[in-house]
Amino acid sequence: MNPAIVFRDLTVSYGHRPVFANLTGQIQAGSFVGVLGPNGAGKSTLLKVLAGLIRPAAGSVEIDGRPVKRRAESIGYVPQAVQMDEDVPLTGRDLVGLGLDGHRLGFPLPTRRRREAIEAALAEVNALHLADRRIGRLSGGERQRLLIAQAIVSRPRVLLLDEPLNNLDLASTQQVVELVKRLAHEGEMAVLLVAHDVNPLIGRADEILYLANGRMAMGPIDEVLRSEVLSDLYGYPVEVLRAAGRIIVAAGAMDGHAHAVSAASPEASVMLP
Amino acid sequence: MNPWVMLAFPFAQHAFLAASFVAAAAGWIGFYVVLRGTAFAAHALPKIGFAGASGALLLGVNSLFGVSLYSAVAALGIGALAERDRRDVATALVLALGLGTGALFLSLGNLYAEDAMSLLFGQVVGVSALGVMETACVSAAAVLVVAAFHRVLLFTSVAREAAAVRGASNRIADWALLVGLGLATSAMMPVVGALLSFSLLVGPALAARHLVRRPWQAILTSVTLSLAVTWLSLFLSFALGWPVGFFVACLSALAYAIARAASRIFDRRPLEGMA
Ligand SMILES: Nc1ncnc2c1ncn2[C@@H]1O[C@H](COP(=O)(O)OP(=O)(O)OP(=O)(O)O)[C@@H](O)[C@H]1O
Numbered sequence: 001m002n003p004a005i006v007f008r009d010l011t012v013s014y015g016h017r018p019v020f021a022n023l024t025g026q027i028q029a030g031s032f033v034g035v036l037g038p039n040g041a042g043k044s045t046l047l048k049v050l051a052g053l054i055r056p057a058a059g060s061v062e063i064d065g066r067p068v069k070r071r072a073e074s075i076g077y078v079p080q081a082v083q084m085d086e087d088v089p090l091t092g093r094d095l096v097g098l099g100l101d102g103h104r105l106g107f108p109l110p111t112r113r114r115r116e117a118i119e120a121a122l123a124e125v126n127a128l129h130l131a132d133r134r135i136g137r138l139s140g141g142e143r144q145r146l147l148i149a150q151a152i153v154s155r156p157r158v159l160l161l162d163e164p165l166n167n168l169d170l171a172s173t174q175q176v177v178e179l180v181k182r183l184a185h186e187g188e189m190a191v192l193l194v195a196h197d198v199n200p201l202i203g204r205a206d207e208i209l210y211l212a213n214g215r216m217a218m219g220p221i222d223e224v225l226r227s228e229v230l231s232d233l234y235g236y237p238v239e240v241l242r243a244a245g246r247i248i249v250a251a252g253a254m255d256g257h258a259h260a261v262s263a264a265s266p267e268a269s270v271m272l273p
Numbered sequence: 274m275n276p277w278v279m280l281a282f283p284f285a286q287h288a289f290l291a292a293s294f295v296a297a298a299a300g301w302i303g304f305y306v307v308l309r310g311t312a313f314a315a316h317a318l319p320k321i322g323f324a325g326a327s328g329a330l331l332l333g334v335n336s337l338f339g340v341s342l343y344s345a346v347a348a349l350g351i352g353a354l355a356e357r358d359r360r361d362v363a364t365a366l367v368l369a370l371g372l373g374t375g376a377l378f379l380s381l382g383n384l385y386a387e388d389a390m391s392l393l394f395g396q397v398v399g400v401s402a403l404g405v406m407e408t409a410c411v412s413a414a415a416v417l418v419v420a421a422f423h424r425v426l427l428f429t430s431v432a433r434e435a436a437a438v439r440g441a442s443n444r445i446a447d448w449a450l451l452v453g454l455g456l457a458t459s460a461m462m463p464v465v466g467a468l469l470s471f472s473l474l475v476g477p478a479l480a481a482r483h484l485v486r487r488p489w490q491a492i493l494t495s496v497t498l499s500l501a502v503t504w505l506s507l508f509l510s511f512a513l514g515w516p517v518g519f520f521v522a523c524l525s526a527l528a529y530a531i532a533r534a535a536s537r538i539f540d541r542r543p544l545e546g547m548a
């Protein structure tokens with residue numbers, strides 16, 4: 001089986017500030033990878049590098065065996081927090097259509113193939129009922145689904161989703177994660193999904209890519225979310241607690257105090273008396 | 274005088290044709306101006322074009338040439354500066370430079386107040402047959418530039434980074450719009466004038482986005498409204514003898530106000546239905 005994404009020795013810095021160094025890994029077609037890590041760890045940066053939006057200082061990225069370049073129809077990308085003007089005259093259908101041919105010149109021709117591709121993408125994310133609504137007036141969750149449809153309409157090999165679960169309620173979170181899992185497994189896409197909570201990914205994501213401290217750990221959830229692995233990554237003791245099928249990551253109790261905890265990173269931990 | 278009678282005269286026919294071309298281009302390009310929030314550039318370019326026209330008059334060359342050259346250089350300057358700084362800052366800087374040289378041209382030249390007035394407020398009845406041709410060509414060129422980049426302009430406006438991944442460059446979209454805007458400015462200057470072409474660029478397009486929800490519908494609506502505003506303005510101007518620009522400014526604003534009110538009423542209806 002050949003990997004859809006291969007990255008070697010990736011090093012990225014903004015000016016003189018390094019974000020991460022020497023990341024190496026690969027992601028198989030058809031696998032769903034959750035990307036975790038504290039704020040500022042470089043999750044968005046990694047996705048942008050894989051999408052070809054940022055050129056790494058060193059290292060290489062290959063998509064399907066070829067170096068990434070702009071104008072990649074084989075990559076679908078949904079950025080973190082997309083702002084939209086409330087009155088923009090654009091419907092869900094138009095937005096998804098842009099994902100298909102938005103880089104071309106002139107106006108789109110209303111061919112049957114185009115219409116069917118758009119309908120199929122909308123149906124895939126359960127958003128047919130949003131097709132004729134203005135995108136600026138949708139709820140965050142509704143818009144997120146349209147943005148995913150926009151990203152998958154060109155049938156990419158790689159799907160990069162930056163925090164698509166933000167602002168979603170529990171039911172929508174489950175729906176989007178299930179959808180992403182289905183896209184990966186049935187559509188043979190390699191999917192990277194950035195999240196802050198690991199729990200919706202349990203039992204659904206095939207692997208976790210954990211970024212912290214400029215380094216990463218990658219593997220199945222149970223192999224990555226372990227105290228030894230995360231402590232090594234962060235450079236201080238980190239505990240991973242499991243309760244009732246949920247995972248909680250906490251800064252280690254070196255000083256004998258218990259810490260209240262975050263669902264994915266110890267950074268958000270608060271000390272309790 | 275009765276406006277219908279006036280239409281029998283060639284000067285009125287020329288005015289009608291030139292104004293129609295300008296209105297169609299302004300309505301179309303205004304759609305992208307509003308979409309991308311480049312209203313300040315749309316406001317600045319005609320004023321810079323005015324400086325170019327006074328320079329052309331000083332040198333004794335065709336003023337349309339002066340407007341085109343000046344607004345093209347200004348558009349490129351704004352584009353180049355905006356890559357490094359914020360676009361509104363870049364626009365303000367270029368506007369100040371343009372107006373500064375314009376002041377110099379005006380003081381050096383023997384520009385009569387009438388000339389200045391007609392450049393500032395438009396001199397629609399002064400358009401010759403050749404002028405109509407020129408206006409038509411420049412308007413068409415302006416529309417062609419933005420229409421060619423229609424999808425790129427849309428995509429980069431609503432989802433810039435997703436667009437960049439697919440190869441739709443925001444920078445190219447910015448350039449295309451500025452060049453189209455510069456050309457449209459050149460076409461509009463002699464007809465509606467430097468001060469008021471802004472209202473035709475923004476009023477109908479703003480109104481359109483409240484009335485319809487798809488891009489091509491918004492463009493059609495904006496062009497239609499722009500034509501309606503312009504025709505009605507010409508008619509009133511012929512009838513009352515007041516400047517065209519005055520009516521263009523008032524009617525553009527009125528179109529926007531009505532469209533907003535209409536969309537408010539329209540949007541509220543489902544709620545009332547529920548109550
Ligand atoms: N355009 C930029 N210029 C300079 N520094 C940047 C830029 N973008 C990000 N950074 C820095 O790079 C680091 C990684 O940022 P990144 O956005 O990738 O983090 P993240 O893991 O996505 O965080 P979050 O969970 O908050 O989204 C941060 O320290 C950030 O301040």
Ligand SMILES: [Mg+2]
Nearest residue numbers: 043044045080
């Ligand atoms: Mg981020």
